[in-house]
Amino acid sequence: MYELTVSVDFEAAHRIVDYPGKCDRLHGHNWLVEVTVAGQKLNELGMLIDFKELKAEVNQVINQLDHIYLNELEAFQVENPTAENIARYIYTALRKRPVLAQRVSVRKVKVWESPKSAVTYHEDDR
């Protein structure tokens, strides 16, 4: 089994509604997103999937978040755009992408809200 991880980043604003502190106020982060995919079969070049292709797929999802006020997105009308919910949003969106579904298994998404704070979302037992 091979596991590949790529990192992409985006900038976005949010507020944590009803948070008992400063995070209830509008503020922004430079979010770093790590996506891990897995698979067993390498192509004729010896690659599970080209990092370049994987990053392009991830960026298709991240572009929907970049320079956005996240609370305005439909996905975050009921739930707050916390790092937890953002990680699950990205994971779910990646799982729906045909190119990835055919070639690899999306294993986990890690969202760094700051250099010191991160959340990992996955659905497997590993």
Ligand SMILES: Nc1nc2c(c(=O)[nH]1)N=C([C@H](O)[C@H](O)COP(=O)(O)OP(=O)(O)OP(=O)(O)O)CN2
């Ligand atoms: N589990 C989570 N906790 C918090 C989240 C979150 O998404 N998941 N988000 C926040 C806020 O977005 C806040 O912006 C970040 O809070 P915090 O790290 O406490 O604040 P700072 O970046 O200013 O870091 P300092 O260590 O206080 O300098 C809060 N919690």
Ligand SMILES: [Zn+2]
């Ligand atoms: Zn925040």
